[in-house]
Structures are given as C-alpha cells and as structure tokens.
Amino acid sequence: MSQIIIYTIITLVAIGSAAAIILYFVAQKFKVYEDPRIDEVEEVLPAANCGGCGFPGCRNFAETLVKTESWEDLFCPVGGNETMAEAAGILGREAIEQAPRVAVVRCNGTPEFRPRVTLYDGAPTCAIAHSLYAGEGGCPHGCLGCGDCVVVCNFDAIHMDPITELPVVIDDKCTACGACVDACPRHIIELRKKNKKDRKIYVSCINEEKGGPAKKNCSVACIGCSKCFKVCPYEAITMENNKAFIDSDKCKLCRKCVVECPTDAILEIHFPPRKEKTEPAEAEVSE
Amino acid sequence: MHPPEHKLSSGLAIEELPLPDVVVIPVSQHLGAPAKVLVNRGDQVKIGQLIAQSEGFVSTNIHSSVSGKVLKVDQFLDSSGYKKMAVQIQVEGEVWEENIDRTDDLVRNTVLKSEAIRKKILEAGIVGLGGATFPSHVKLMVPKGKTAEYVIINGVECEPYLTADHALMIERTEEVFAGIQVLMKGLGVDKAIVGIENNKPDAIQKMKQIAQGSQMQVQVQGLKVKYPQGGEKQLVQALLKREVPSGGLPIDVGVVVFNVGTALAAYEAVNKNRPLIDRVVTVTGKSLKKPSNFLVRIGTPVSYLVEKAGGLPGDTAKVVNGGPMMGKALSTLDVPVVKGSSGILLISEDEARRKELLPCIRCTKCVTVCPMGLEPYLMMTLSERSLFERMEGEKVMDCIECGSCSYTCPSSRPLLDYIRLGKAQVGKIMRARKAV
Numbered sequence: 001m002s003q004i005i006i007y008t009i010i011t012l013v014a015i016g017s018a019a020a021i022i023l024y025f026v027a028q029k030f031k032v033y034e035d036p037r038i039d040e041v042e043e044v045l046p047a048a049n050c051g052g053c054g055f056p057g058c059r060n061f062a063e064t065l066v067k068t069e070s071w072e073d074l075f076c077p078v079g080g081n082e083t084m085a086e087a088a089g090i091l092g093r094e095a096i097e098q099a100p101r102v103a104v105v106r107c108n109g110t111p112e113f114r115p116r117v118t119l120y121d122g123a124p125t126c127a128i129a130h131s132l133y134a135g136e137g138g139c140p141h142g143c144l145g146c147g148d149c150v151v152v153c154n155f156d157a158i159h160m161d162p163i164t165e166l167p168v169v170i171d172d173k174c175t176a177c178g179a180c181v182d183a184c185p186r187h188i189i190e191l192r193k194k195n196k197k198d199r200k201i202y203v204s205c206i207n208e209e210k211g212g213p214a215k216k217n218c219s220v221a222c223i224g225c226s227k228c229f230k231v232c233p234y235e236a237i238t239m240e241n242n243k244a245f246i247d248s249d250k251c252k253l254c255r256k257c258v259v260e261c262p263t264d265a266i267l268e269i270h271f272p273p274r275k276e277k278t279e280p281a282e283a284e285v286s287e
Numbered sequence: 288m289h290p291p292e293h294k295l296s297s298g299l300a301i302e303e304l305p306l307p308d309v310v311v312i313p314v315s316q317h318l319g320a321p322a323k324v325l326v327n328r329g330d331q332v333k334i335g336q337l338i339a340q341s342e343g344f345v346s347t348n349i350h351s352s353v354s355g356k357v358l359k360v361d362q363f364l365d366s367s368g369y370k371k372m373a374v375q376i377q378v379e380g381e382v383w384e385e386n387i388d389r390t391d392d393l394v395r396n397t398v399l400k401s402e403a404i405r406k407k408i409l410e411a412g413i414v415g416l417g418g419a420t421f422p423s424h425v426k427l428m429v430p431k432g433k434t435a436e437y438v439i440i441n442g443v444e445c446e447p448y449l450t451a452d453h454a455l456m457i458e459r460t461e462e463v464f465a466g467i468q469v470l471m472k473g474l475g476v477d478k479a480i481v482g483i484e485n486n487k488p489d490a491i492q493k494m495k496q497i498a499q500g501s502q503m504q505v506q507v508q509g510l511k512v513k514y515p516q517g518g519e520k521q522l523v524q525a526l527l528k529r530e531v532p533s534g535g536l537p538i539d540v541g542v543v544v545f546n547v548g549t550a551l552a553a554y555e556a557v558n559k560n561r562p563l564i565d566r567v568v569t570v571t572g573k574s575l576k577k578p579s580n581f582l583v584r585i586g587t588p589v590s591y592l593v594e595k596a597g598g599l600p601g602d603t604a605k606v607v608n609g610g611p612m613m614g615k616a617l618s619t620l621d622v623p624v625v626k627g628s629s630g631i632l633l634i635s636e637d638e639a640r641r642k643e644l645l646p647c648i649r650c651t652k653c654v655t656v657c658p659m660g661l662e663p664y665l666m667m668t669l670s671e672r673s674l675f676e677r678m679e680g681e682k683v684m685d686c687i688e689c690g691s692c693s694y695t696c697p698s699s700r701p702l703l704d705y706i707r708l709g710k711a712q713v714g715k716i717m718r719a720r721k722a723v
Contacts, residue, residue: 118618121641123701128708133368133618140369209362209370 052177149180228257310586319345411556416548436541446610466554515689572633653692663692
C-alpha cells in the first residue's frame with residue numbers, strides 16, 4: 001500500500017520537475033519584456049476606459065505615454081492636469097498643461113422659441129431623424145432632442161430636460177471626453193474652456209442659414225448680423241457661414257457681446273446679475 | 288409578401304393638371320451629382336429649356352417645365368426634408384422651345400444609332416422614373432466585358448396604392464412600345480420582356496395585343512402579385528430565373544431594366560425631342576375625395592396636387608411622397624413634384640402612427656421576407672451598436688430598402704431605419720477606403 005503511494009509521489013515529482021524545466025526554458029525563449037512603468041502609469045489613470053484621449057482604453061494610453069517622445073497631442077481629459085502631472089512624475093518628465101474643458105450644447109431651440117411644426121415618431125435616435133429631415137422644429141441645424149448624446153455619456157453628465165427638450169450638461173460631472181461631440185449628428189456640442197465658477201459665454205446657435213429663414217424657425221437663432229463681432233474687444237468672435245462663433249480660449253468674459261445680440265442668441269451662464277449699466281446698450285438694439 | 292393593395296385610383300384616366308402659378312425645380316432630382324444652374328434671377332425661360340446642366344458622369348440635365356420668369360435661384364425645401372438648390376419660376380403663358388414635336392403623331396421608327404440615342408437621353412435629362420431616379424444614359428452604357436441580352440420593362444408597380452405606371456400602360460401603350468424600341472436600339476439588343484403583375488389584367492391584355500402586332504421581339508409576361516417584385520433584381524429573377532450577384536447590377540447577368548414611365552420618356556426624348564418635364568403622379572388616400580392619376584409638370588407644389596384631388600382631408604396625419612412601403616413622409620406640402628415622385632399618399636391619424644417599439648422576439652419573420660436574403664434583425668442590432676464594419680460583412684449594401692422587414696415585424700421595430708443608417712455609414716467607410 002505504502003509502496004503505491006511512494007511510487008505515485010516519485011512519478012508525479014518527476015513529471016512536475018520535467019515540466020518545470022521545459023517551461024523554464026520556454027519562458028526564457030519567449031520572454032516578452034514589458035516596461036514596468038506602463039503598469040505604474042496605468043495605475044494613476046482614471047480607469048474609465050472612455051476613449052476621451054483617443055485611445056481604446058487607459059492601458060493603451062499608458063503604453064503610448066511611456067513610449068512616445070512628444071506628448072504634444074496626448075492628454076487625459078478625465079484625469080486632467082493632475083493625472084498628467086502624476087504620470088509625468090513617474091516617467092521623470094514634464095507634463096504639458098491644458099486648460100480644463102467642458103461640453104456645451106449650442107442650441108437653445110426650446111418649444112417656446114422654436115415651435116414644433118411636425119411630429120416625429122420614427123426610430124428614437126438623432127442619427128436617423130437627422131437622415132430623414134430637418135426636425136420637428138424645422139431648423140436644419142438645431143437639436144433633434146432624441147438624446148444620442150445622453151446614451152453615449154459614460155459619466156452620467158448629460159440628461160434631457162423634459163421642458164426645454166434640450167440636453168443639459170452637468171459641468172461637475174462632465175469630463176470633456178468628447179463622446180457626445182462625436183455622437184451628435186449635427187455637431188451642436190462643443191468642448192469649451194472651463195472658466196472660474198463655470199461661467200460661460202457662447203453663441204447658442206449653429207444655424208448656417210441666412211437671417212430670415214433662420215429666424216422663421218427659431219426666435220433665438222443667430223442671424224449672422226455681426227453686431228457681436230464688431231463689439232468684441234478681444235477678437236474672440238469670428239463670423240462664418242452666417243453665424244457667429246466665440247473662441248473660448250480668446251474670450252475674456254466681458255459680456256459686451258451678450259447685450260448686442262438682437263435675437264438673444266448669445267448666452268451668459270453663471271454670472272451675477274447685471275448692474276444698471278446695460279440700459280444704453282439696449283436702447284441701441286431697439287433702434 | 289402580400290400587403291393589401293388599396294389601388295384606389297386604378298383604372299382612372301390620366302388627367303392633365305392646369306399649370307400652377309409658380310414652380311420650384313430642384314437641380315438635384317437624380318442620383319449622383321447635382322446639375323449646375325445655367326439661369327439667373329429675372330431670366331425668361333421657355334418650356335423645355337435647359338436650366339441646369341449635368342455635372343459629371345452620373346448626373347443629368349434639368350429643363351424648365353414651364354415658361355415664364357425666373358424668380359429666384361436659391362435653397363428651397365424639397366422632399367428630402369432639407370433645403371436644396373432649386374430654380375423658382377413664375378409661370379407666364381405657354382411658350383415652348385421650337386424644336387419640340389408637340390403633335391400627337393406616333394413616330395414608330397427611330398433612325399438614330401445607339402450612340403446618338405444615348406446622347407439624346409442625357410440631353411433630355413431622362414432618369415429612372417420608378418423612383419430611384421438613376422440617370423438612364425448611364426444604364427445604356429454597357430461596361431466593357433459585359434453584354435446586354437435583354438431589356439426588361441418594369442410594369443410591376445408592386446407598391447400598394449400607386450397606379451401611375453398602370454395608367455400609362457393602358458392609355459399610352461403605343462408610345463410605351465415605341466419607347467421600348469428606342470431603348471432596345473440604344474442598347475443594341477433584340478429581345479425585350481415586359482413584366483406586369485396579374486392584378487392589372489387590362490394592362491397585360493392591351494400590351495399583349497400591341498406586342499403581337501409589332502415585328503419586335505417583345506414578350507409581355509404576367510406575374511404573380513407579390514411585394515417587392517418591382518425591385519429590378521427581383522424582377523430579373525422572376526422573369527429570367529437569373530440571380531444578380533451580390534454587389535452586382537442586372538447587367539452582370541445580361542439584363543438592363545427600365546420602368547414603363549422611363550420607356551415613355553425615352554420615346555418622347557428621342558423621337559419627339561421632348562425633354563423630361565412632366566410625369567404621372569398618383570394622388571391617393573383612403574379619405575381623399577378624388578384619388579387621381581395626374582400628369583404633372585415637374586416643380587408643381589404637392590399642395591396644388593392635393594387641392595386638385597379634392598383638398599386635404601381633415602383626418603390626414605401624414606403625407607407620404609411615394610408608396611406606403613418605400614415612400615418617405617413629407618414635413619410640409621410646400622415641396623415640389625420631382626422626377627422621382629411616383630405618388631402622393633395621404634394617411635389618416637389612426638394609420639399613420641407607429642406602434643409601440645417592443646423587444647425583438649427572434650421570430651425571424653424579417654429574415655423570411657427579406658428578398659435579398661439578409662438578416663434584418665441582426666443588421667439593426669449592429670447598427671444600434673455602431674458596428675458598421677460587421678454590417679458591411681453582412682452585405683448590408685445589398686439591401687434594396689423595400690421595407691418588408693419593418694412591415695412584417697410583430698414588435699414594430701424600425702428595422703429599415705437602422706439599416707438605412709448603417710448603409711449610409713458603410714457607404715462612407717467604403718468611399719473613404721476607395722479614396723486612399
């Protein structure tokens with residue numbers, strides 16, 4: 001009886017050691033060297049795997065960070081400057097700072113301003129509605145309200161407002177990963193510089209039609225009148241395709257353009273209420 | 288598949304509509320590149336005058352359908368739901384281009400050679416009038432290494448409600464035949480088959496009668512009624528038992544298919560020098576007072592057609608440009624009739640709404656009805672998840688968008704909508720690949 005046990009043990013030990021020796025040599029032969037720093041860098045990344053950096057996942061981004069010489073176009077929008085500095089610290093190099101950004105929905109076509117003239121009951125996605133027609137409000141550039149941007153958001157930062165029928169971005173949750181920007185078939189959402197106290201000034205319209213047709217569908221459409229362009233002291237506003245665009249990197253939040261706009265297409269968000277100063281500017285508008 | 292036919296305007300005579308006050312003629316009424324506008328604001332134009340020229344190989348000419356003054360060359364809303372470049376003309380009198388033969392004399396024999404026929408067809412702006420609006424001169428050009436053996440004339444009209452082709456076959460049989468001859472000569476083939484579904488016995492009889500009287504080898508074939516037999520690949524299969532290969536065209540099996548309306552337009556273009564400026568449009572709907580087949584000038588507003596057919600019924604909830612299966616809802620009636628408009632269908636409130644979207648129950652009804660042998664349920668899922676490369680592998684580009692899958696789905700899933708989205712994306716991917 002004990003003999004069988006002894007033989008068994010000897011045989012198994014022999015097989016085990018033989019396999020170990022073979023495996024040892026095989027492991028030597030097919031050894032893949034992986035930079036241990038990749039793991040360290042991956043550790044500090046947010047592990048959201050959102051793709052905001054342009055890579056399929058955080059691991060991929062970590063690899064690229066370790067291997068690439070120039071970090072010119074590499075940035076983790078979710079982790080921000082802090083994460084990038086940490087990663088740079090591990091690799092003993094300098095991080096390139098980028099201003100934090102936030103997604104901004106550039107359409108203000110609520111049912112009040114842009115009355116719905118048709119009813120869409122097709123497949124509930126913006127991509128399909130966009131391929132079919134101009135939308136319930138008739139504006140060929142405005143928000144379709146089916147919420148493709150809400151579906152793609154990994155951070156629960158966008159929801160549809162049932163009253164305005166427009167998406168709302170929660171600034172604190174938004175990581176500027178850009179998923180909604182790509183999902184919107186009309187390119188309404190833009191990543192803009194995040195300012196102090198989440199203050200924002202932007203043209204809330206991307207309609208490229210001429211003034212008349214644009215205004216016909218939506219009372220708060222940008223009509224391309226160039227009034228804001230003329231008043232801007234910082235050259236932050238450009239006029240193109242019958243619409244104004246405010247460059248968030250150049251804008252100094254002076255609010256001069258807001259009062260100029262005859263259609264209230266420029267919005268100011270999270271600012272304290274204005275003082276009486278605005279009176280003369282409004283008189284100018286009504287002329 | 289056998290959707291209910293509802294051919295309300297069947298057997299009704301074609302009625303020529305009086306001219307509207309203003310027409311809007313889009314410069315992109317065909318598949319391919321939009322034509323280049325030749326006229327300016329304030330110009331006087333005649334009926335049949337060239338107002339926009341073909342740009343590129345797959346493109347065609349656009350002619351004025353009325354005489355009068357050009358009011359505007361601008362962006363106008365068309366049946367695509369978006370604003371596109373178009374020419375707006377104020378109608379003044381009826382002045383025709385001199386070289387158009389407007390008599391009713393039947394010109395049977397075509398003296399022109401195939402090259403000249405092709406040129407005439409391009410000049411006259413003829414496109415496939417079945418609805419796809421593919422420029423006809425391109426179809427007449429047989430690619431190298433392939434030979435055309437048959438011309439197939441599509442008189443199937445399998446879309447429910449529509450009767451425009453039916454009316455043409457009964458009323459203008461002789462001219463359609465002369466058109467078939469023109470197309471046969473243009474392609475250099477000596478055999479033609481006309482396919483007509485058995486729900487139009489009068490058309491079959493009349494066409495057969497004329498076919499027997501002529502020396503041409505034209506065979507008229509009755510077909511069992513089923514949808515979508517009017518698709519050209521399905522028709523080739525039904526008539527000749529030849530299967531068009533995946534990604535291919537009927538010419539790959541030696542066939543070129545034209546619609547009945549296209550044959551008539553080809554006749555008018557080649558033998559009568561008359562460009563494509565009007566077409567027959569069925570205006571129909573269950574609560575419409577007077578369903579009709581109208582001969583309408585291109586550019587006439589849809590609202591004018593509806594008015595002439597007895598006005599918009601109060602219960603209308605949806606107006607569809609085309610038939611109920613493949614047509615597309617219009618967002619406004621202020622859009623013009625174009626070369627591809629085969630019908631205007633008014634749908635009442637209780638029929639217009641889509642039913643509640645339910646989960647797929649894997650019944651595979653959509654797979655059974657798909658005439659191209661695709662798997663619509665799978666396509667929809669792939670499209671929802673943006674897996675467009677896989678869709679390409681599943682041969683989404685073979686889809687003819689007949690809508691059978693959406694029609695048959697017991698869960699009312701918008702299969703075709705998602706497949707169309709996928710097709711558009713796959714098309715983009717393929718073009719990008721080609722460009723590299």
